[in-house]
Amino acid sequence: MLVSPHSHKQDLNGVTVNPSRTARLAKVVALSSSIALLAAGCASGDSKDAAQPASADNPVTLTITTFGTQGLDPLYKQYEADNPGITIEATNIDTGGNALTDWKTKQAAGAGLPDVQAVEEGWLGQVMTVSDSFTDLNEYGAKDIAGDWVDWKVQQATDADGRTIGYGTDIGPMGLCYNSKLFKAAGLPSDREQVAELFGGADSTWDDFFSVGEDYVKKSDKAFYDQSGFVWNAMVNQLDEGYYKADGSLNIEGNTALRERWDQLSAAASKGLSSAQTQWDWGKGQAFVDGSFAVMPCPGWMLGNVKGQVEGAGGDASDGWDFADVFPGGAANWGGAFLTVPSTSKHPAEAAKLAQYLTNATSQATSFEEAGAFPSNIEAQKSKAVTGENDLTKFFNGAPIGEILSNRAEGVKAQYKGADDSVIQEQVFGPATIAIDKGTDGDTAWNTALSTLQELEIK
Amino acid sequence: MSRPKLRAEKPSTPTPERLQEAKAERKMRRQHLRGRLDFKYSPYLYISPFFILFALVGLFPLIYTFVVSINDWDLLGGAGDWVGLKNYQAELASPLFWNSLFNTFSIFLLSAIPQLVVATFIAAMLDQNIRAKTFWRMSVLVPYVVTPVAVTLIFSTAFDEKYGLINNLLGALNLDTIAWKTDVFPSHMAIATMVNWRWTGYNALILLAAMQAVPRELHESAAIDGAGMIRRFFSITLPSIRPTMIFVIITATIGGLQIFTEPKLFNPSSSVPGGPDRQYQTTVLYLWDLAFNRGDFGRASAVAWMLFLIIIVIGVINFLISGTIASSSDKRRPRRIPGRKAKRVKAHLSGSLRESVNDE
Numbered sequence: 001m002l003v004s005p006h007s008h009k010q011d012l013n014g015v016t017v018n019p020s021r022t023a024r025l026a027k028v029v030a031l032s033s034s035i036a037l038l039a040a041g042c043a044s045g046d047s048k049d050a051a052q053p054a055s056a057d058n059p060v061t062l063t064i065t066t067f068g069t070q071g072l073d074p075l076y077k078q079y080e081a082d083n084p085g086i087t088i089e090a091t092n093i094d095t096g097g098n099a100l101t102d103w104k105t106k107q108a109a110g111a112g113l114p115d116v117q118a119v120e121e122g123w124l125g126q127v128m129t130v131s132d133s134f135t136d137l138n139e140y141g142a143k144d145i146a147g148d149w150v151d152w153k154v155q156q157a158t159d160a161d162g163r164t165i166g167y168g169t170d171i172g173p174m175g176l177c178y179n180s181k182l183f184k185a186a187g188l189p190s191d192r193e194q195v196a197e198l199f200g201g202a203d204s205t206w207d208d209f210f211s212v213g214e215d216y217v218k219k220s221d222k223a224f225y226d227q228s229g230f231v232w233n234a235m236v237n238q239l240d241e242g243y244y245k246a247d248g249s250l251n252i253e254g255n256t257a258l259r260e261r262w263d264q265l266s267a268a269a270s271k272g273l274s275s276a277q278t279q280w281d282w283g284k285g286q287a288f289v290d291g292s293f294a295v296m297p298c299p300g301w302m303l304g305n306v307k308g309q310v311e312g313a314g315g316d317a318s319d320g321w322d323f324a325d326v327f328p329g330g331a332a333n334w335g336g337a338f339l340t341v342p343s344t345s346k347h348p349a350e351a352a353k354l355a356q357y358l359t360n361a362t363s364q365a366t367s368f369e370e371a372g373a374f375p376s377n378i379e380a381q382k383s384k385a386v387t388g389e390n391d392l393t394k395f396f397n398g399a400p401i402g403e404i405l406s407n408r409a410e411g412v413k414a415q416y417k418g419a420d421d422s423v424i425q426e427q428v429f430g431p432a433t434i435a436i437d438k439g440t441d442g443d444t445a446w447n448t449a450l451s452t453l454q455e456l457e458i459k
Numbered sequence: 460m461s462r463p464k465l466r467a468e469k470p471s472t473p474t475p476e477r478l479q480e481a482k483a484e485r486k487m488r489r490q491h492l493r494g495r496l497d498f499k500y501s502p503y504l505y506i507s508p509f510f511i512l513f514a515l516v517g518l519f520p521l522i523y524t525f526v527v528s529i530n531d532w533d534l535l536g537g538a539g540d541w542v543g544l545k546n547y548q549a550e551l552a553s554p555l556f557w558n559s560l561f562n563t564f565s566i567f568l569l570s571a572i573p574q575l576v577v578a579t580f581i582a583a584m585l586d587q588n589i590r591a592k593t594f595w596r597m598s599v600l601v602p603y604v605v606t607p608v609a610v611t612l613i614f615s616t617a618f619d620e621k622y623g624l625i626n627n628l629l630g631a632l633n634l635d636t637i638a639w640k641t642d643v644f645p646s647h648m649a650i651a652t653m654v655n656w657r658w659t660g661y662n663a664l665i666l667l668a669a670m671q672a673v674p675r676e677l678h679e680s681a682a683i684d685g686a687g688m689i690r691r692f693f694s695i696t697l698p699s700i701r702p703t704m705i706f707v708i709i710t711a712t713i714g715g716l717q718i719f720t721e722p723k724l725f726n727p728s729s730s731v732p733g734g735p736d737r738q739y740q741t742t743v744l745y746l747w748d749l750a751f752n753r754g755d756f757g758r759a760s761a762v763a764w765m766l767f768l769i770i771i772v773i774g775v776i777n778f779l780i781s782g783t784i785a786s787s788s789d790k791r792r793p794r795r796i797p798g799r800k801a802k803r804v805k806a807h808l809s810g811s812l813r814e815s816v817n818d819e
Contacts, residue, residue: 101751108534108756126754130535229730278640280728283622423753430730438641455555456753 053349054085060350061087063114067099068092070118070169070337071370075363079354086350096120107133113342115351116358119166121336124156125417127165134165135341140352142167148361153376155414157338166338167359170373172299173408174234174332177306180397181320182294186220188212192399196326206235206264209328213273216294223275226282226293228265228433233425234297235261237415238332243425244418250459252424253450265433266442276437285313288321298323299334300374300405307395316395323399331411336376374405381406420458428452521767528760535754546761556762558737559745560769562647566722566741567715569651570658575707578659582666583692596667599660610653611724618649618725640726646739653721658714662707669703670696709777716770719743742766 054060066072076088091114093099100123106112107130119127127134136142142164146154149168157166176199180190189198200208213224225231236242236258243258245251252258268274275293282288288309298306303323310319339355341348357363364375365385372392375381386402393401432449436442528546531539550556585595602610617624618639626636639649673696681691697704722739723732732748733740740748742762750759 104534104751104754108537110537126535277621278619278726278728279730281619283619284616286622420753426730427752431735434735455553 054083054347056084059085059087060347061089062116062347062351062354063089063091064116064118064339064354065091065093065099065102065114066118067094067096067120069371069373071367071373072358072363074370075358075366079357086354088354096122100126107342111344113344115341115345115347116355117340117342118169119338119340121156121172121333121338122422124338125419125421127340128159128417129419131159131161131163131165133343134163135343135345135348135352136163136165137167137341137352137355138162138164140349141356142352145356148378149376150378150409150412152333152412152414153336157340166340167355168376169337169339169359169364170301170335170367171376171409171412172301172333172335173374173405173412174297174299174327174334175404175408176324176326176328177296177298177302177396178322178324179291179294179320180322182220182222182291183216186216186222186294188216188219190322192322192324192397195322195324199324199326199328201326204326204328206261206328210264210268210273213268213295214271217272220294222291223293224268224273225295225297226275226277226287227279228269228274228437229279229430230297232262232265232429232433233334234327234332235265235329236425236429237334238330238413239415240413242415242417243421244416246416248416248418250418252428252453259446262446263442266436266445269436270439270441274437276434282309283313285309285311285315289313289315289319297327297332297334300401300408301335301372303392303396303401304372307392310395317397320397321395322397323401323404325404325407327408331408331413333409333412368402374402374409381409423456424453424458427456428458524760524763527756528758528764530757532757532760533754534750534756539757542757546757547765550758550761550765555737555740555745556742559733559740559742562643562722562733562737562739563716563718563741563743565643565647566650566654566718566739567712569647570654571708571711571715573651574655574659574662574711575704577655578662578707579666579697579704581659581663582670583696585663585667586670586696596664599663601660602657603661605657607653607657607720608724610657611721614649614653614656615725615727640729640734641736641738643738646725646734650718650721650725650739653725654715654718658711662711665707666700666703669700673699705777705780709774712773712777713770716766716773717743719747723747 064072064076070092073090073092076090080086080088093102099118100120103113103117103119103123104126146164150171153168153171154164157168158164176195178195180195183195184190189195196204198212216222216224239257239261241251243250243252275287277283277287277292283292285308287293288306296302296306306321310316310321339358341351341355345351359377361375361377361379361383364373364377364380365383367373368375368380369385369390375383375386380386381402386406387400388402389398390401393399428449431452432445435445435448440448527538529541529543531542531546533539581599585592585599589595618626620626620636620638620640623639625639629636637645639645677695677699678691681695686694718741722734722741722744725739726734729735731737731740732752733744737745743766746759746762746766749755749762
């Protein structure tokens, strides 16, 4: 569960919303406004007030639940100012994992869901099993603006019946974080473009990646990447079909493409390429500054994490981390979120309008500035806020991060995610990647994974 | 009883005084009745808030959990088919369930036994005549005041395999480092350490209170009879605090079998709660994982009920043991007092009294 990207974004900018006092105030506001709403309803004698557009005479309170740092806070005020009568009551949950638990409990109870609910890509598979409990945004004009987003983002949020249940916020196109100092010390090229070429440029393969790794290990006597879990997730995510076939059936046993990649990875781990770090911990950032490893697969949102880890361990830009415009095995995406409107919302039209506003080009550019969430909106990707200089580009040795990530977002395919996709990733292959990092051979780890799959009775 | 009397008076002509008298009497009787009702039933009224609350947040969830456990219940999808006891069957056949039980009991034993031994020792020390009593007593309680989450964060950092304090110290001493978060036994040890750190002082204080209730005369006379400190501890202190000991054991058992926070946060970034290979996944952690990660509400409820039954069984065993101890001490007491020893003590006491009178 903690593999979800947003769960660790909160270290990034330290933006947290303390709900206690504001929530009480908001409750008062909500209560008074709903009384006002009731009064207005009685006065006009119109029982369909909820369907009327909100105005100063017809105030509407919209609740929204987000998680991590999605950089939406300044947008709420703007929207309230632009739309008289709208009050936004926002709840931000610290991590993606906790947000998932929150959503699941409320979904299971059938009550308490907000008007706008942020959903993370990692749990989209589970959300899609109950996609009919979300409003089809096509009824509110999603179809007309579908072209604003990268196509695969829209596909991810569209179910088998063609209902689009979410507007895309950020995405996590993947590039390679590398440490230029360590590369230089090992006698490898350290310049960003040369490093991209070293890994095979536009046609980079995992063979290229691992052979550079072997070379590095030989020359430096250090591990190459931090741990096998993230590499494996990227390898699986970029396949046409991952743990599930597009028809929804399980696709692990006898999946030769998957097994081939597993053998590549376990061979690399056995040759000492992996530093066997604890993911999301990295010795509280120590491993980023003590030369334990030199490369890490980085989705856009991970860059903030890398910066946070390095700084947490007392390091800074001079530690040499950089970001290369290359990724082995083709384009890959990890993470990103959507804004959905649960069908329990009493103001679906207003909620859909808010979700649309929060994900339009200007809003996404603001979110990027605010929290580093890389936009899924094509126009926002090209905006100055995204392509220009910021704290992150300074940390990563002046790398044009916005530009690189836009390039990396090209060619990503929306892979079908089954209901138990996250359980398989975390509970079946999570332990298996740890095992190969600690010296178990690939065959044994794979077989253990298959028996775990059976123990968990995943079908 | 009083009714026939009233009826007998009715035929006589009602004078205003009589009417008033009857009225007053009726009033008194009503008050009396109210008093009796008050006396009889108000205690139930006063304790009812607890039971109403208990019914709402204790009993209802308990029954509802049982209903869920006999259905094929998906967390998101809701109630499915009625499956009877199939969820229980499936769990009893699941190696993961047994693994979680093993971990729970292993951690429980590793924490409860050293904890009680050390707590008794600390209590015995605090029971001695030492300086700054309050300071020492407060000090042992400090770990209990710290929230378990903070305790776990500190300990999980100290027990980190690569960067942790403990492995660094072991490395500095040229000893092999220990895989605290990977190997089964070391991880149980580490978690038991956190539990012990938090609960030892608390238990020590409870035992200390019991020890202070032991009559000092017993110790004094034993000392006069030549019993050493250790002998007195085992022959006087321990037997006297046995009921408190039983209480401490029962609460430690209930708490130990429900352990969740420590294993959950021991390695918070682990993708599988309770370690990659479920090395320290306790039963509560397992049922949480089952319900909220794997979404199988029915099976999770079955596990919850089985854990409930296990705790009841262990509670009953504890109760029986404590019952035999209480009855055996009851039996012993009457025998002791009229015994020869007691007479000798009495004679001794009266003798010394006489002596002291003579001295004056």
